[in-house]
Amino acid sequence: MSISTFAVRQDAVLDVFEQRIEELKESRLYREFFPVGHLANDRGHTRHGDRTVQVWCSNDYLGMSQHPEVIAAQVDATLKHGTGTGGSRNIAGTSTAHVELERRLAGWHRKERALIFSSGYVANFETLSTLIAALDDVVVFSDSLNHRSLIEGIVRSGARKHVFAHNDLADLESKLALYDADRPKLIVFESVYSMDGDTSPASAIFDLAEKYNALTFLDETHSIGVRGATGAGLCEELDDHRATFVQGVFGKAIGTVGGYVAGPDTVLDYVRSHAPGFIFTTSLPQAAMEATLKSLSIVQQGEGMRAELYRKVALMKAELRARNIDFLDADSHLVPVMVPGGERVRRVSELLREHYDIYVQPINFPSVARGGERFRVTVAPFRTPEQIAYFAEAMQRCLELA
Known part of the structure; x- marks a missing residue:
């Protein structure tokens, strides 16, 4: 094939994307x-x-990304440690700040362990897709308004799933009741849904989880920092810490960057050892983690x-x-x-x-x-x-x- 023929064929393929973009613009959905x-x-x-x-x-x-003490913590840490880690978590990318922050987060949520990811999206996607795929014959129950990161993690796992009507306990229970008590189950939902601003009936969902022997994965993204006595989220506000897994982020009320999941030690150790999005990506800079530690301290007292x-x-x-x-x-x-x-x-x-x-x-x-x-x-x-x-x-x- 001549170079000119190849170029023509390549242009024809690339033209598909130009057409798709034009369709987006014509529909007024182009962002x-x-x-x-x-x-x-x-x-x-x-x-x-x-x-x-x-x-x-x-x-x-809370405006924490412009808080002078948080800024100072990041600047000081940058001057001391530099602008990046230079590696993944298992290759020189686990700083002392990562370790301390994971310890603090686990205690904050009353869990055995916490694991930091590059974003809240990655935390949801990688944790869900990895842990669900490891559970034979598991069935997942997902709220209809769950965030895309939760949906994609569930879909990637390939597990059987049911979508229940938003915050509808009766619909959730009717779907849970379809399965034997010993069938592995996982309920995935959020504490505050960002587009409507409404709050989930978390305690009632935990009750159903206990009744039907299900694990729970609670995304606290929009509650972290703004709900609870120390800002730990809806579970802290309710004084109900039965969620098996709690996900949170730093990029919203904490004002920095990154996400995390807190939960059982062995499960998160498994995720740490198998999740591609954790293993094969450069870790967050130590300076960002130092700023997060400072912001967390302020938020907890806020x-x-x-x-x-x-x-x-x-x-x-x-x-x-x-x-x-x-x-x-x-x-x-x-x-x-x-x-x-x-x-x-x-x-x-x-x-x-x-x-x-x-x-x-x-x-x-x-x-x-x-x-x-x-x-x-x-x-x-x-x-x-x-x-x-x-x-x-x-x-x-x-x-x-x-």
């Missing part, structure tokens, strides 16, 4: 990224060209910070309610503002940014069902009443224009 440069000295803001823009959709729920967070969330809801803006009044710190219509939610986002220097990312399909488009608004504890009122007023005006 535009808004470059941000978060400002450590002006929390909750970013620079965009010559403008300062308020960010109202960050997962940095009961006042959590109380302030919920006061500001209540104020935001009151401002939205006063302007007849439709939102889901969920029992968490998340405030989903409903703006049905992919084109409309995108337009409102553009108007907010162009005219009010407010950035809030539109959420559309496939993250939510068509017709359920929304903004997932987050209100950090450092927000002022004036900023909250400004946001609500701007939202009202843009909704009227769109």
Whole structure:
């Protein structure tokens, strides 16, 4: 085959991707990224060209990524240890900070062991796909609104699975009852669901797990730092620590990077020894782990910070309610503002940014069902009443224009 013939055939293959991208754009599902440069000295803001823009959709729920003590911990550790580990966890990549953080996390969640991964997504995917594949004849029960990382981990394992209606205990029990008591079972669910902001009936699910002899895997991603006396999540808030496995992240309320799973020692040792996404990837820098340790200490003592967070969330809801803006009044710190219509939610986002220097990312399909488009608004504890009122007023005006 001549070089020119090969080039033509290669171009034909690559053209498929151009067509797919055009289809995304035509359907208005193409995702535009808004470059941000978060400002450590002006929390909750970013620079965009010559403008300062308020960010109202960050997962940095407590503003810890700009906390001066956390920044100082990372800078000091970088100067001492450098910017990277230079290897995977089993090849020079397990720092003293990794070991200490895993010990702290295990104790925080009252588990035997914890294992750190490069992200929350990887923590879910690798742990679930590895442990499920190791259990012969296991059946998995997954909440219908579970995060993609949970879904993909279950699918990769190849195990038999049932999807139960969201937070529906009766539906879950009807599916559990299909199997003998000695059949291995695993229930996978979340504590707080990020798109609706609602909370799972965790204790009732643990009751069903005990009744039907099932293990449980609880994703506490959106509860870590903001629920419980020391921020350990929903289980701590309920004083119910029966989850077999607890997953959490550092990239949200802790304000750094990475994810983890806490649970039985032997199982996580098996995951550590077999999960490809743990074994064959460069470990997180020690400086990031030192910053996480510092942030964890502050968050664990941050009961006042959590109380302030919920006061500001209540104020935001009151401002939205006063302007007849439709939102889901969920029992968490998340405030989903409903703006049905992919084109409309995108337009409102553009108007907010162009005219009010407010950035809030539109959420559309496939993250939510068509017709359920929304903004997932987050209100950090450092927000002022004036900023909250400004946001609500701007939202009202843009909704009227769109």
